[in-house]
Amino acid sequence: MNGINGIPLWAFLIIAAALFCIGLYGALARKNAIAVLMGVELMLNGVNLNLIAFWRFIAPDSSAGLVFAAFVFIVAAAEAAVGLALIISVYRNLNSVDPEKLDQMKL
Amino acid sequence: MIPTQVIQTLLWLIPLPPILAFGIIALGVNRSRMLTTLTSMTGILISLAASWVVVLGAIGAPELGRKPIGSSIEWLATGATTLRIGAAVDALGATFLFMVPLACAVIFLYSTSYMASDPRYTRFMGYLSLFAGSMLGLVVADNLLSLFVFWELMGFCSYSLIGFFYAKPSAYKASVKAFMTTRIGDMLLLLGIVYLYAETGTLNFADILVNKGMLEFLADRPAILLGGMGISAASMIALLIFGGTVGKSAQFPLHVWLPDAMEGPTPVSAMIHAATMVSAGIFLLLRFFPLFEEATHGPMGSRTALEIVGMIGAITALMGALIAVAQYDIKRVLAYSTISQLGFMVAAVGMGAYVAAAFHLLTHAFFKALLFLGSGSVIHGVEHGHHHLHGDDHGGHADPAGQDDHGGHDDHSKPPAFDPQDMRNMGGLAQRMPLTTLTFVLGGMALSGFPFITAGFWSKDEILADAFAGMASGKWLHSVIFIVLCVAATLTAFYTMRQIALTFLGEARSEAAAHAVENPWQMTLPLVILAFFAAFLGFINIPRDFPVFGPLLGANAAWLKDFLGQMLLEKEAALPFNIIPVLASVGIAFTGLGLGALVYAAKPLKAGQTDPVEKLGPVYAFLRNRMYFDELYRAVFINPLQWIADHYTAIVDRGIIDSLLEIGYTIGGGVAEGFRLFDKYVVTGASDLTGSIFKRAGEWVRELQTGQVQNYLLTGIALAAVLVAFYLFIFQG
Numbered sequence: 033m034n035g036i037n038g039i040p041l042w043a044f045l046i047i048a049a050a051l052f053c054i055g056l057y058g059a060l061a062r063k064n065a066i067a068v069l070m071g072v073e074l075m076l077n078g079v080n081l082n083l084i085a086f087w088r089f090i091a092p093d094s095s096a097g098l099v100f101a102a103f104v105f106i107v108a109a110a111e112a113a114v115g116l117a118l119i120i121s122v123y124r125n126l127n128s129v130d131p132e133k134l135d136q137m138k139l
Numbered sequence: 140m141i142p143t144q145v146i147q148t149l150l151w152l153i154p155l156p157p158i159l160a161f162g163i164i165a166l167g168v169n170r171s172r173m174l175t176t177l178t179s180m181t182g183i184l185i186s187l188a189a190s191w192v193v194v195l196g197a198i199g200a201p202e203l204g205r206k207p208i209g210s211s212i213e214w215l216a217t218g219a220t221t222l223r224i225g226a227a228v229d230a231l232g233a234t235f236l237f238m239v240p241l242a243c244a245v246i247f248l249y250s251t252s253y254m255a256s257d258p259r260y261t262r263f264m265g266y267l268s269l270f271a272g273s274m275l276g277l278v279v280a281d282n283l284l285s286l287f288v289f290w291e292l293m294g295f296c297s298y299s300l301i302g303f304f305y306a307k308p309s310a311y312k313a314s315v316k317a318f319m320t321t322r323i324g325d326m327l328l329l330l331g332i333v334y335l336y337a338e339t340g341t342l343n344f345a346d347i348l349v350n351k352g353m354l355e356f357l358a359d360r361p362a363i364l365l366g367g368m369g370i371s372a373a374s375m376i377a378l379l380i381f382g383g384t385v386g387k388s389a390q391f392p393l394h395v396w397l398p399d400a401m402e403g404p405t406p407v408s409a410m411i412h413a414a415t416m417v418s419a420g421i422f423l424l425l426r427f428f429p430l431f432e433e434a435t436h437g438p439m440g441s442r443t444a445l446e447i448v449g450m451i452g453a454i455t456a457l458m459g460a461l462i463a464v465a466q467y468d469i470k471r472v473l474a475y476s477t478i479s480q481l482g483f484m485v486a487a488v489g490m491g492a493y494v495a496a497a498f499h500l501l502t503h504a505f506f507k508a509l510l511f512l513g514s515g516s517v518i519h520g521v522e523h524g525h526h527h528l529h530g531d532d533h534g535g536h537a538d539p540a541g542q543d544d545h546g547g548h549d550d551h552s553k554p555p556a557f558d559p560q561d562m563r564n565m566g567g568l569a570q571r572m573p574l575t576t577l578t579f580v581l582g583g584m585a586l587s588g589f590p591f592i593t594a595g596f597w598s599k600d601e602i603l604a605d606a607f608a609g610m611a612s613g614k615w616l617h618s619v620i621f622i623v624l625c626v627a628a629t630l631t632a633f634y635t636m637r638q639i640a641l642t643f644l645g646e647a648r649s650e651a652a653a654h655a656v657e658n659p660w661q662m663t664l665p666l667v668i669l670a671f672f673a674a675f676l677g678f679i680n681i682p683r684d685f686p687v688f689g690p691l692l693g694a695n696a697a698w699l700k701d702f703l704g705q706m707l708l709e710k711e712a713a714l715p716f717n718i719i720p721v722l723a724s725v726g727i728a729f730t731g732l733g734l735g736a737l738v739y740a741a742k743p744l745k746a747g748q749t750d751p752v753e754k755l756g757p758v759y760a761f762l763r764n765r766m767y768f769d770e771l772y773r774a775v776f777i778n779p780l781q782w783i784a785d786h787y788t789a790i791v792d793r794g795i796i797d798s799l800l801e802i803g804y805t806i807g808g809g810v811a812e813g814f815r816l817f818d819k820y821v822v823t824g825a826s827d828l829t830g831s832i833f834k835r836a837g838e839w840v841r842e843l844q845t846g847q848v849q850n851y852l853l854t855g856i857a858l859a860a861v862l863v864a865f866y867l868f869i870f871q872g
Contacts (some may be wrong), residue, residue, distance in 0.1 A: 056856070068849070135846025137694050 036088065044085035052078030063112045065122065075103040076108045141196030147210040149189045150279050153236070154289075154589035156182035157243075157272035158187075164265035174259040176251045179268045183247050188242040197233035203705055205349050209281050216598030220340050227281035227345065230706050231497065233276045234699070235418070238501055241672075242413055242508050243271040245665035249512050250406040252335055252661035253519060257404075258845050260286045263303060267410065270296035274415040277421065283332050283342040286426075289421060290328070290387070296319055297416050301403040314397035319398060320396035324386015325840050328423075334363070338372055349706075354433035366667040371725040373434035374444040377537035380427050381448055388420025388481045395768050398474040405515030408470055412477040413508035421500050424448070428493050429707065444614075449489020449616050455622040456482030458766065460630035465639070465752055465762035469514045473637050476586060477507055478625055483602055486620045493707060494607035494700045498680050499598035501699075505676055507583035508594055509669035513579035514560075516658050516666065517642060521559040524654030559652060559821070562638065566744065567647040571655045576643045578666040585638050585673040588728045591688070597677030599628060602725040603683070607720040625727055632731020637739050637752075645743020648657055 051074055058078025078099050087097025123129050160182030168174035197203055207723050228236065250267060252262050273296060279288035302314025336342055337358065339353060347353050354373065356743065362375035384390065389397035399419070401408055435442050459479030466472045481505050482628020487496035569576045585595035602625060609617025646654035657663070672851060680699035683689045689696050753759050761767070842853075 060853055060856075131848050133849060 040087075041085060041089045044081060044089075046079040048078045048085065050078075052077075053082060054078075063130050063132065064125065065119045065131050065134075066116075068111065068131055072115075073108060073112060076104060080104050140201070141192060142620075143196075143200070143208055146193050146196040146200075146228065149193050150209055150228055153186055153189045153193065153226070153240075153279055154272045154276035155274065156185040157268040161265045161272065163203045163267040164261055164268065165205055167263070169261040172260055175264050180244075180247055180251070182268055183240065183271055184270070187244050190240045190275070191235040193228055194233045194237045195804055197228050197230070197236075198702070203228075203230050203233070203702075205705070207281065207345050209279075211343075211832065212280060216495070222284065223280040223282070223343065224285045224766075225343075226279040228279060229344075230703050231422070232278055232498060232702065234420060234501060236275075238275055238504050239278060239415070239418070240271070242275070242504055242669075243415070244739075245668050246406050246409050246413075246508065246512070249273070249409075249515070249662050249665040250404075250514070251640050252659050253515055254404060255404055259303070261548050263404065266296055266299050266303075267406070269577075270410060270415060271302065274419065277419055278413075279564055281344055283335065283344070285329065286423070287332060289422075290383070291325065292418060293416060293870050294318065294325065294387075296409075297321075297400070297411055300407040300410075301396055301404055301448065301622040303407065310401075310402040313396075313402040316395040317400050320393050321386040324383045324393055324420075327379050327382025327386070329542045329682050331376050331382065334372070334379060335376045337641075338376070341452060341518040345428045348427065348429045352516045354429060355436075356428045357430065358433045358436055359438060369441055370443065371434055371441070373430055374441060375432055377427060377431045377444045378447065380423060381444070381451075384420040384424045384485070384858045385451065386419045386420070386421070388485070389455075389478050390420075390481065391458055392454060392768075394459070395765075395772060397478055398471055398765065401470040401474050402469065405470065405511060405518060408562065409508045409511035409515070410475070412474070412511060413504045417477060418500060418504060418872055421481065421496065421553075423486075424488050424499055425493065425500075426483065428488060432491065432707070437583045445489050445491065446616055447489075449620055452484070452486030452489050454482070455479065456486060456627040457623050457630075458482075460627040460634070460764050462765050464630060465601055465759055466754075466847050467562050468558075469517060469562050469565070469638065470560055470636060471641060472509070472562075473507070473514060473652070476510075476565045476631060476634070477503075479631060480507070480586070480625070483599065483624060486624060489607065490609055490617055490620055491603055492602060494680070494703045495598070495601040495605050497703055498567075498601055498699055501669035502585065502594035502673070504599040504677050505669050506582045506593075506673035509578060509582035509666060509673050510664070512769045516572065516575040516662050517565065517579070517655075519658055519662070520568070520575065521565060521649075521651050523649035524571075525557055525559060527654045527656075529651050558650070559651065562749070563744075564644045564649040565647070565652045566645045566649075566746075567643070568652060568655055569643040571647075571652070572656060574663045575666065578670040579643070580639055581670045582673050583635040587635045587732055588628060588724055589732070590728060592674060594673055594675065594677035596724065596728065597681060600721060601680065601682075603628075603724055604717065604720040607717060607723070608714050611717075615642070625723060628724075628732040629734075633735045636735020640739035641750075642650050642744060644740055646745060648744065648746040649826055654761050682714070682716055686716075833851045 037106060048092050055071045055076075056117060057073030058074060059068050060071075062071060080087060081100050083097055083104070087094075087101075119129055123133060152179050157179070160178045163178050168178055197208060200208055207227040207229035211223040211227075213221050213664050215222040216226040226304035237537060245266060248262075250264065254263050257263060269514065270293060273289045273292040277286050280286040280289060280339050298318040299312050301317050302311045304310040305314075332342065335347070338357060341347065355375040360372040362370045362372045364370075364375065386393045397412075400564025403411070431445050431448065434444050456479050459477070459482055460476045463472050463479065466475060480499070484496045484499050486502070487493075487499065550853055581593070585593035588596040588599040590596050604619065606617050606621035606624060609623045629672065647655075678688075678692060679695075681688050681692060681696045683696045684695070744750065755762075764770070
């Protein structure tokens with residue numbers, strides 16, 4: 033088992049880690065809530081890539097890895113829908129989507 | 140014949156109506172004069188009716204002396220013994236039940252007119268009702284304790300009524316004086332009650348006073364004090380109880396309150412002097428007469444108790460008569476005459492003349508009530524005349540109906556220059572007030588003992604006859620009393636004539652007297668009723684062998700003697716008729732009245748003339764100032780007590796007690812300061828510290844909550860990284 037089309041597992045994992053870290057940076061550092069949401073999507077996709085890669089290399093006979101990845105997609109889609117609705121509502125109320133200004137929860 | 144059961148029930152009910160009337164007036168109808176009049180009159184009339192039914196029943200009952208009719212209930216169970224209270228009537232009680240409600244009722248009727256324009260009329264009638272109810276309760280009481288309760292209740296009523304015009308300093312002082320003076324007597328009486336109860340275990344009259352065994356037991360026992368000197372418990376108890384009489388019946392030396400009691404409205408004077416207060420004292424003395432009598436028998440027998448009673452009575456009789464001669468206030472003359480007449484009764488008891496004392500009390504109640512109400516009528520008439528002349532003096536509270544406002548008599552809250560009670564301001568009232576004059580003269584004659592046609596003659600003669608009989612058999616006490624009473628009786632006739640002459644005869648000595656008018660029927664009818672009894676009551680007790688009158692009345696002549704005689708274990712022997720005391724009585728009355736007439740009636744005093752009594756000089760001054768008793772008591776008792784009280788406050792109160800308090804205050808203050816510091820630094824400090832720790836921690840933790848969602852995320856990531864690192868290095872490593 034030498035990888036898919038000669039590409040080894042670690043290459044997939046590096047891509048996945050890179051995707052996750054880019055997403056994390058976006059989620060933590062961007063000044064736009066939509067960009068933060070996009071960062072979260074990137075992190076989810078990094079994790080998904082990880083899942084699929086391990087499934088393909090370690091347990092290709094079981095469908096559990098695919099089902100797991102499908103669940104993540106579905107949840108990510110739902111999350112994006114809810115997240116965007118929230119951001120629109122926030123924008124309507126505050127005229128801004130800067131997460132630093134969303135501090136009404138502060139005491 | 141009235142069934143015993145009815146009498147037993149009625150006895151309980153006799154005192155109730157006036158007491159209820161008091162309650163109703165005080166709580167309910169005190170806004171309405173009309174309803175007040177109605178309530179109080181109804182109350183006393185019901186009592187009168189009930190009393191007379193009881194009297195009728197009691198007269199018909201056999202053996203009333205030994206077996207009083209009555210019933211009692213258990214009241215206070217005290218360990219081994221049980222105190223029972225009840226209502227009972229015996230011959231003595233029946234005699235009083237005849238007199239008291241009748242006298243009260245006419246006084247009530249009189250008051251409705253006399254006090255009608257007083258602003259506090261309803262209060263007056265309320266107190267009067269309570270007063271009457273207390274007296275009736277005292278008469279029907281079958282034991283010494285409930286008698287004492289009513290006795291004190293009456294003391295309270297007299298206190299309130301004497302001080303009725305409380306805005307006037309002399310009135311409230313008089314009420315305090317009456318209260319304090321009688322208190323001395325009441326205290327002695329209470330001691331007597333306690334001693335009696337300690338010795339016998341009962342306070343019931345029937346158990347003690349008609350029980351030969353009990354009386355002998357008391358007479359043979361040495362007293363706890365002075366027992367070694369031959370004083371028996373019976374003598375001791377009797378003397379203590381006599382102390383109560385001395386206070387209540389104004390005997391020397393506690394007589395000083397009674398003349399001052401004249402500060403009350405005149406009907407109150409009549410009430411106190413005739414029907415209730417002073418009679419109560421004699422009533423008590425008569426009740427306990429068997430005890431006095433028994434004390435003279437047995438191995439410890441001594442006459443000391445009776446001798447003391449007799450001497451006090453004689454002194455009081457003479458003293459009262461002397462002072463009365465030199466008084467100008469129409470009511471004060473009567474007050475001292477009351478003291479003097481009470482002295483007659485007490486002296487009679489001291490001689491063992493039980494029936495004579497009761498008889499004189501009975502007749503005196505009527506003619507003295509008559510004289511007081513008569514004097515009230517005079518005062519009222521003269522005041523009316525005064526206001527008639529000086530109507531504009533009282534324009535301040537003019538009557539809207541335009542009637543002459545003759546209210547507030549006796550009420551000298553702002554002392555007027557004109558004194559309507561001063562006999563020097565009267566004179567010539569016979570023409571102006573004929574009915575009052577007629578009845579007053581009749582009362583005065585009864586007081587002087589005008590022979591045969593007045594009740595006073597018969598009762599006074601009875602006392603003198605008893606005294607003379609004792610003197611004839613060589614008893615020193617009787618001799619002294621006979622002589623003293625003869626002198627006192629002469630003086631009585633003299634001052635009575637003086638009073639009548641000064642008030643009614645001659646020319647009016649003031650404009651007010653010249654314009655006096657006769658009073659309405661509510662005031663004259665009581666006078667007529669009382670005058671009837673003052674004239675004819677004597678015929679219930681005339682010696683059987685008295686010439687003319689004895690045979691005329693036949694078997695009923697000495698009715699009262701037979702009736703009251705049942706009360707005594709040893710019946711009084713009927714005295715053989717002796718002409719000497721009768722001649723003495725007649726002679727005394729005529730001498731006194733004649734002297735009075737010679738001095739006052741022959742040449743009636745003109746305005747501006749001085750009273751012939753004043754020619755007596757120092758004797759006059761001595762009597763005028765009431766023998767300086769008030770001054771003496773002030774110097775001997777009141778001032779030293781005041782001095783002691785003042786110094787006591789200075790030394791004990793302010794000196795010792797206050798400094799002790801100061802020390803206690805300082806110690807307490809120090810301890811409290813210690814506790815305060817402990818509280819402040821330890822208790823409060825600890826709790827404050829706890830609080831501040833959490834506060835600081837909270838403030839620090841609070842910084843973490845920035846509201847920045849990305850910060851939270853970063854924190855989460857960092858914590859996750861820490862957890863992963865922990866897992867990798869600690870668990871795997």
